[in-house]
Amino acid sequence: MSAPVVGIVGFGFMGRVHAAAWRAVGAELGPVLMRPGHGHADELAAAGCTPVTDVDEFLAAVDVVDICLPTALHREFALRAAEAGRPTLCEKPLALSTRDAHDIVEAFERAGVPLQVAHVLRFDAEYAAARRVVASGDLGEVAVLRLTRSSFAPDRGAGSWFSDDAQSGGIVFDLMIHDLDYALWVAGPVATAFGRVASGGAGHAIAILRHESGALSHIEASWANPDQRFDTAGEIAGTRGLLRFSSETSRTMSVRLRAEPEAQSTGLGDIALRSNPFEAQAAEFLAAVWSGGAQRSTPRDGLAAVALAEAVRRSIFSGRPERPERPDRLEPAADRSS
């Protein structure tokens, strides 16, 4: 079988990260769908990709779609991909509302087309190993989960969609959702979510979750690091044991140059990683699409993460604990006028 042709939609920061991952796992990169005049022509050429602007032309030329657009545009392109029957990997978060996420998931389910939300933490060797320990039962029943993701403020240039909360969903939808999804993966559905976000500054938020299992989660997401540091940490306390991990203790080397450090944009560029999580994600997605393998991150998982992020955001505004919407109780998309 020839290599599947993957078409990336949007060629911003994540588009480029994904392009490298697809190449690494042996996929063929097809055309890149982008608005005229947008994106990085040099890098596009370097990646051997041709830009196209017509959606139909794009969909006809690819086997698999990879949506790396600003979150607010996910729905529109995801629905087109589902309609065209193209298996789709969509950057996280799936959408900025449970309703939109639900519409996307339903469209793929109706069409019988695979969809995966790029919750890349599930493919990170460290986080996946921790999840395996929990799943093995070694820790007993999970009592408290603590997850921290602490970054410097992302600088994507003036006027970037990323700095507009209406397009990115702000720190809860863009950054915290990694750990919200992970908490769901490790400790199951959430009964109530309580969140607070800093009223100013670079961005900082904490959520406290009560899972249906009885487990509690403390999730911290921050863009308030003053230096170019990206720190992550986790702790899982169970009835039989305690698991702790952090980027601080797993750093295999420390380089301190007198020159200004180069800006990094994700914390995932470490050469000492056992495997690149973006590549693991791409490979597993292709295996699921091509051979019907199991998906580590299902469409419903992507939907649940959005519903949880939405509950955290609702709580931030209401000042009260909020119950995540149960997507299975939403009306079907066809019954709604909007």
Add this chain to the structure above:
Amino acid sequence: MRVAFLGVAHVHADAYAETLRAAGVEIVGAADRDAERASAWGRRHAVPVFDDPAALVAQADAVIVCSETAFHLESVLLAAEAGCDILCEKPLGRSMAESRRLVEACDERGVRLVTAFPARFDPTMRRTKDLVANGSLGVVRAITGVNQSVMPLRDRAWFADPALAGGGAMMDHIVHLADLCTWMLGAEPESVYAVANRVMHSTVVSVETSGLVMLGYPGGVFASIDCSWNRPLDYPTWGGLAMSVVADGGRVDAELGVQRLERFGGATPYSWIPWGIDSNERMLRDFLSPSVDAEAASGADGLSATRVALAALESARTGEVVALGTEPADG
């Protein structure tokens, strides 16, 4: 200075006695409702044991209250009546009514009441407070605090008896961080939200063993506290305390107890041997010195922290945010 112990039930009673001994302070005696516990403790520290606590406090200048929380009130009333200065373990009481009465009694008698919040004497915490207070950090947005431990067992099992302790992990471990946050931010919290569970040790105790708390401070500042008894029983130490302050001008990550040797093998496969600063010792030295450290936690500070712990218990019970008025609520 003659020091007496009213109650030796608290986990810190041993360390206090050893510290006082090392400093050459006279321990005139100890009394405890549990005669067996009292005599064992007295033998261990070579301290005379009194059956009558009134007779004991009559011989003392200062009293350290290490009884179970339920008996703090009677211990403090007795010591205050005798005109002794008092160091009382935390939390002050099982309810606001109990705690407030204890503070008022000391005020009325004009004796000094210190709440045992030794973290205030740790230079790391003082430096953190300074960075907040002197503007180095800029506008403070949030604090994350953890004070987790192994569940108290055996001699200390009363910590998990609601009748004696007023609750479980939440009554035990919220107060230190609530006090540090309020101390550093210079303001009282306005709201408390908390969740709790009993996943750990569910068949052994009836109280909550894990808890997460969110305090709302003026100006949209928030502080979370993890008060869980969720370290495994073979953890290398009792637990730990850490806090992070996130501000526009930077962040501070402070953790106590990390000054330790790591030992592999020996009596246990893996252990920690602390070599760092003993904040209990600094707190005791201040308590017994004629000059009072302004940063020591007063009775009012103890009352404020106790109020947060009680509000957290209420929030965990009702599932709702508890608003704290400007005046301590009745409870």
